[in-house]
Amino acid sequence: MMTIPKPRGGAGILTAAAAASIAALVLTGCGGPGTGAAGPTVEAGSGEGTINVWAVDGQAAENDALKKIISNFESSQSKIKVNLKLFPSDQYTKAVNSAAPGDLPDVLDFDGPTLASFVYNGKMAPLKGSVSEETLSNQTDSIKAQNTVDDSVYGVGMMNAGLGLWGNKKLLDAAGVAYPTTPDKAWTADEFTGVLDKLATVIPGGKPLDLSEQYGFAGEWGTCCSAGPVIWSGGGTMLKDNKASGALDSQANIKSLTKFASWKKYTDPNADGLAFTSGRVALSWVGHWTYPTYKALGEDLVSIPLPNFGKGTKTTSGTFAWGMGATTKNGAAAGKFLDFLMTDDSVGTYTDANGAPPATKTALAASGLYGPGKKLELLGEQLSRACGQEDKITDSCVSVTRPVTAGYPILTDQVGKAEAAIYAGKDAKEALSAAARAIDQNFADNDGYKK
């Protein structure tokens, strides 16, 4: 009986502790906006001293290339030192988002679609004034579209990314299939079905196509690189005037994605990732980054534009780029470092290491892989024909930038989920309408992610 008052005392402590932690939470919840809304407070500084640089821990070759560029930078002048910090890729966005304004680095790496949210949270500073005009004007249009938020440029990129169909010439020839080599001659979706029918007869098992299912459609790959080009090529968009209803669930998108799903019966699931190199499939829908493994096919490897769903072939562009922390006290030195990163030498060193297409005009023209007349000329040409964001798509442009919005996390989740469901056999209208409603609800909850 005597024990009764004691637990009560304990419960009192528990309540107090809980109350304290809630208070702490509410405080931080309210503290966030204050710091975020403060906006960039960049100081040009002396242009000397040490600058802090944050980057994503990428492939070993990329990291080595970056370190080499930094040491070149330090030996090219004596006033600025670089302190590089690498973060694991899955922790990077979290690290930037949770950094207090004073802890933000002078220069940071970011993934294209996360930029709008970083700007929205007051983590990034506009580059105008810190980075030279020459550097800014040498950026290709496709990377510029990704790095521009509300008409201000927040980033400069060394590399870009592009998609295409890799073809196995031996198998294509065996089926008597002639293939297009320029974006303007891309197969229409119906022609593509005919091509698959022909190829199915020469491939044992009758599955001549790889759509990179192993990456999973219900995620960024789906939105970026699979549903994205299909939607844009069909004349649709994901958002229109910041709303998904009426855009994502449009008749054009329903038609295009249903067509895409109809190719499932020709598609090798590629669970082992070896479908193309082992010759199990004749066509592989994937990005430039598979070139180092795919080039094992030698002369048989050909690049083909993605199918045209009505408004010309489209690919997604955009990838990691570099920007400036919102509170840097050494904007001049940070700008000089960014200028150095964008020189042809640095871009060459970096893109040679990872095989990506260069994102600066001069380096792209000089590229031994993506330049005119070179092996991956098609991907280079696609990138030079930039559309900008999805609302500016025309029949002749090819590279589209993913929607630049702070609401991108919900957008990519819902579009990927809808694509996977449609591909698994769900009614396209139902899946896309549900996704559109979820996106609009989240945008409404956040006042349209407007500043």
Added chain:
Amino acid sequence: MTTQTQQLQAPAAPVRRPPKSGLTGHRFAGPLFASPALLGLAIFLVAPFVLAVVLSFYRVQLNSPRPARFVGFEQYTRLFTDPDLAAAFGQALLNNFTFALIVVPVQTLLALALAVLVNRQLRGMVVFRTFIFMPLVFPLALTAVIWRLIYSRGDQGLLNALLGLFSGGTITSHDWLGDPATALGAIIVMSIWQSVSFQMIIVLAALQSVPAELYEAASLDRASKWAQFINVTVPGIRNTLIFVALITTIFSFRLFDQVYLLSRSGSVDRNSTETVMTQIINTGFDNNNVGQAAAMTVIFMLIITVIAIIQRAAARQRGGIQ
């Protein structure tokens, strides 16, 4: 016989209580000794739950400069009245219940069967035990890769290849994870394969503590093997079986990694396999909608509490837990 009487009496013997006067001298001893555990409970269980309740009344977006906005019961009303959300949440709950309804009995019985099997004194039994226990030791992220290959669509899939071989090619290659009709079933099979050995080990330990004398006495009474199993083994490990069923139920409702690993990586209609756990993570950390996720957590917690209370009451009534 003496050991047996002791065994039967032991639990029945009342615990000797210290005289009441003794407590007054150590008023603070109890709370003091309990405080480390209570503190742990407060920090890691009570506080997060209270926080979840509080957050569920707000509109909070992760990584957003916007202040949290108090919205009362909006997150809850949405969860039950918004047609999309209500359908998705209902589907996730249904998946959880389907999973539990199949996995709890099947896995408990399978664990019992396996435990009885490996409890035999045969040469090389250690090897068998090791093999059966292995899936539990391997990281799930690793085994999920193998299972994705097994369930893979088309004739590349190991399961399809096997079925094709036995059926002489009459069974067409099936998309086990991609077809909503078989997706949950595929996850159930993989999940049982992965975790049955854990339950088996617990049952095995209980089996080995059933006194040999009881079997001896039963065989003197000419009880068949089956009669011995029903009348000696099962009553002897009754408490353990109830415990195993309980934790399997809890595991089933916590179901997350199997679904996450198997269905996110393929091209799967996520609704067909989504569980409440994967949905909460998806809402809170992919969509950054923390308030909504918190409301889901609270509802889910209430449901689990009700199930746990019912299960405990049922087990008590049958004289299970003593």
